[in-house]
Amino acid sequence: MPSTYRLSKVGRKLWTRDRARTPREEVERLLESTEPGGTVTIDLRGVDVFDFSFAAEFFGRLLQRLPTEHAGRFLVVEHIGPWTGPNLQATLEGLELAAIVRDEDDRYRLFGKVTETDRATFEALAARGGRSTAAELASGLHVNLTAMNERLQKLVGRGVLRREEAPGRARFTYHTPQS
Amino acid sequence: MRVPCVRLWHIVRACHPTNGVVLLAAEPVPFAYGSRFAQNQMSASPSAPEKIDSVTFDRLLAQQDPVETGLFDLRATGFIAPSGLVNLGLAIEASTKVNTEVQLLLRDDSLCTYLARSGFLIALPPACRIEPEVADLYHAYDHRIGRSPMLIEVTRLYDRDALDVLLDRTIDTVAHVRHRRNDALDVAALLSELGGNLLEHGGGSGLLALQVYREGSDSFLELAIGDLGPGIRASLQRNPQIGRLAGDLQAIQHAVRPMISGSTEPARGSGLYQLLRLTREHGGSVQIRSGAAKARWRADRPHGFGFDTPFLAGTQISFTLPGG
Numbered sequence: 001m002p003s004t005y006r007l008s009k010v011g012r013k014l015w016t017r018d019r020a021r022t023p024r025e026e027v028e029r030l031l032e033s034t035e036p037g038g039t040v041t042i043d044l045r046g047v048d049v050f051d052f053s054f055a056a057e058f059f060g061r062l063l064q065r066l067p068t069e070h071a072g073r074f075l076v077v078e079h080i081g082p083w084t085g086p087n088l089q090a091t092l093e094g095l096e097l098a099a100i101v102r103d104e105d106d107r108y109r110l111f112g113k114v115t116e117t118d119r120a121t122f123e124a125l126a127a128r129g130g131r132s133t134a135a136e137l138a139s140g141l142h143v144n145l146t147a148m149n150e151r152l153q154k155l156v157g158r159g160v161l162r163r164e165e166a167p168g169r170a171r172f173t174y175h176t177p178q179s
Numbered sequence: 180m181r182v183p184c185v186r187l188w189h190i191v192r193a194c195h196p197t198n199g200v201v202l203l204a205a206e207p208v209p210f211a212y213g214s215r216f217a218q219n220q221m222s223a224s225p226s227a228p229e230k231i232d233s234v235t236f237d238r239l240l241a242q243q244d245p246v247e248t249g250l251f252d253l254r255a256t257g258f259i260a261p262s263g264l265v266n267l268g269l270a271i272e273a274s275t276k277v278n279t280e281v282q283l284l285l286r287d288d289s290l291c292t293y294l295a296r297s298g299f300l301i302a303l304p305p306a307c308r309i310e311p312e313v314a315d316l317y318h319a320y321d322h323r324i325g326r327s328p329m330l331i332e333v334t335r336l337y338d339r340d341a342l343d344v345l346l347d348r349t350i351d352t353v354a355h356v357r358h359r360r361n362d363a364l365d366v367a368a369l370l371s372e373l374g375g376n377l378l379e380h381g382g383g384s385g386l387l388a389l390q391v392y393r394e395g396s397d398s399f400l401e402l403a404i405g406d407l408g409p410g411i412r413a414s415l416q417r418n419p420q421i422g423r424l425a426g427d428l429q430a431i432q433h434a435v436r437p438m439i440s441g442s443t444e445p446a447r448g449s450g451l452y453q454l455l456r457l458t459r460e461h462g463g464s465v466q467i468r469s470g471a472a473k474a475r476w477r478a479d480r481p482h483g484f485g486f487d488t489p490f491l492a493g494t495q496i497s498f499t500l501p502g503g
Contacts, residue, residue: 015346015371016339049364051371052453060446083364090456094437094449 003030003039007058008046015050020057027062027075036072037162039177041102045079055091063097066159074162074177077111078102088112098158100177108176110160121151122160122176130179133171226255231263233403233466233497237473239267240489246270249278254286261388262403262466262497264299264333268386269405270491275306283309298332302386328355331389336404342374345387349402356391356398356502357461365457366402366500372450373404373496380414380441381406381494398502405495411469414441428472428485435467435474454498463500469493 007014010023030040042059050058059077066075077099080088092099092112101111108126110119124141125132138148152174155161162175227243228235231253245251251271253259259267274281283303285291291313294300300313325332331348334341346367353363370387377385385406392399408414412430415421418441424430433439435455440448451467455476458465464477471490476483 013346013367015343015368016375018339049368051368051375052449053372053375056446056449064445083361086361086365087368090453091449094452095446 003034004041004043005030006043006045008044012046012048013050014047014054014058017053017057020054024058024061027058028065028069031062031066031070031073031075034070034073037164037175039074039076042075042077043079044077044081044084047081047084049083050087052087052091052094055088056095059088059099060091060095060097063092063099063159064095067157071159072162074100075159076100076102076108076177079104080111098160100160102177106178108178117151118155118158121148122155125161125174126176126178130176131173133166133173135171137174227253229256230258230260231256231267232260233262233266233468233473233475233495236263236266236270237486237488240270240491244489246274246491247277249274249281250284251282252284253290254284256286257290259290259294259299260403261333261390261401262495264294264297264388265386265403265405265497266468266491266495268299268302268333269407269493269495271307272304273407273492275304279306281307283307285309285311285313296332297330297388297390298334299388302333302335328352329391331387333386333388335384336374336377336387337384339378342371342378345374346371349389352389352391353400356393356400357500359503362461362500362503365461366400369454369457369498370402370404372453376450377404377406377408377494380408382408385493393502399499400502401497401499403495403497405468405493407491407493410492411467411494415439417441418443426472427470428474428487431467431469431472431474432485454496458498458500461500462503463498465498466496468495 005027007023010019014020027040027042034040062075066073078101080101089111096113098110098112098114098118100108102108110122120141121137124137128136134148134152135145138145141148152161156163163172164175166173227239231239239245243250243252271281271283291311295313300309325348328351331345331352334345336342336345349367349370350363353366354360357363385404387404389400389402410427411434412424412427415424415430415433420443421433421439424433435451437452438448455465459478462478464475466473466475468488470492471488472485473488474483474485
């Protein structure tokens with residue numbers, strides 16, 4: 001069962017780095033209590049705006065720590081608004097980080113510093129129900145297997161995909177939050 | 180047209196011996212700077228500028244050396260922009276630290292009235308003596324403070340709560356010139372960054388002013404914020420990962436790049452980078468002044484320009500945005 005953190009409980013206008021520390025620590029605790037494969041969702045409904053320092057301290061530090069401190073867990077952002085989206089995008093680009101965003105139509109996509117290759121790989125996996133092997137994706141995207149493995153490893157390293165070893169088989173499956 | 184980017188600094192001093200103009204070579208992020216000469220801003224003038232703003236303020240410092248002498252002669256001045264108000268207020272405050280009394284000479288009643296209405300006089304330290312006598316004006320406009328939709332009076336920023344109040348007022352004020360709510364929130368986000376920097380790096384206290392101007396069908400706003408803290412170079416040098424910075428201008432140049440901070444904590448150092456990025460997106464201009472240098476960027480030009488300036492402690496930043 002995914003956990004949801006409503007950021008609006010901190011306020012509608014979220015200014016400064018200091019204000020981000022407590023909510024960030026609360027989300028860290030949620031991630032720690034989440035099983036591998038689980039998701040913590042940040043709900044931005046009701047948040048009018050945050051400045052770049054808040055975004056860097058909250059989203060930036062969470063996403064930086066995600067692949068190492070909370071490997072195998074997902075952090076998803078939803079209900080991005082017209083006034084939170086641009087600042088979040090700018091902050092993540094500046095920090096060279098990527099985040100998973102869920103749209104109103106339940107579609108998952110990448111946000112932040114993302115190449116077209118990253119985006120295409122993630123979306124292809126999402127289109128397959130969020131679960132696939134490297135070979136299946138390579139075939140679908142007409143990419144050789146070695147290159148596809150490199151793409152997927154990179155996304156796992158950025159914390160936006162999870163890799164799971166298939167029991168009894170010498171291969172891995174890759175997952176997005178929807179799986 | 181973008182100037183091709185190069186990775187080396189080229190510092191060239193103009194021939195004029197009193198000209199402190201420094202050229203900025205091209206730098207890849209966030210702007211490409213051209214190796215163009217900027218106009219000499221340091222030429223001597225017998226009297227204070229008619230208008231004091233972010234450009235002419237340094238002319239005043241160069242001509243009169245008022246921080247050292249304690250005498251600010253503005254009898255030739257008829258108007259002071261928000262950037263001039265903040266910079267002047269800080270210069271007077273700096274002067275009171277080295278002089279037992281500081282004199283501010285003003286031209287006439289209309290300027291005195293403007294300075295009272297803008298909150299400038301109330302923000303001055305007690306050691307500053309003003310001529311002509313303006314004792315009544317200190318209180319004449321108290322009832323108007325915080326009520327104008329077109330300006331935020333010169334305000335001392337000293338803690339987060341004060342910053343929060345200013346941010347709410349900023350959103351309301353900017354909405355008078357930028358009609359998309361997003362724009363007002365963008366300006367507030369920028370002010371939040373600059374105010375946060377001031378409180379954390381700028382000695383914990385500073386001045387701020389904002390005004391909306393209308394000229395016929397055109398409108399624009401100017402916001403200025405500044406402190407007398409250690410300055411950008413000293414702040415950045417606290418981070419051992421940043422190499423030695425040769426001067427204030429190099430420090431400013433460094434500071435506007437992403438992820439450059441005096442702190443070694445992760446995810447720091449994007450405020451000034453975002454200031455330049457957003458201002459450019461909105462078609463505005465930015466000036467960052469720190470110590471003995473300043474740099475200016477305009478959205479309609481691919482080049483930034485750097486200048487030597489007379490020394491004033493701390494950091495003073497101003498930006499303008501056109502109406503829209």
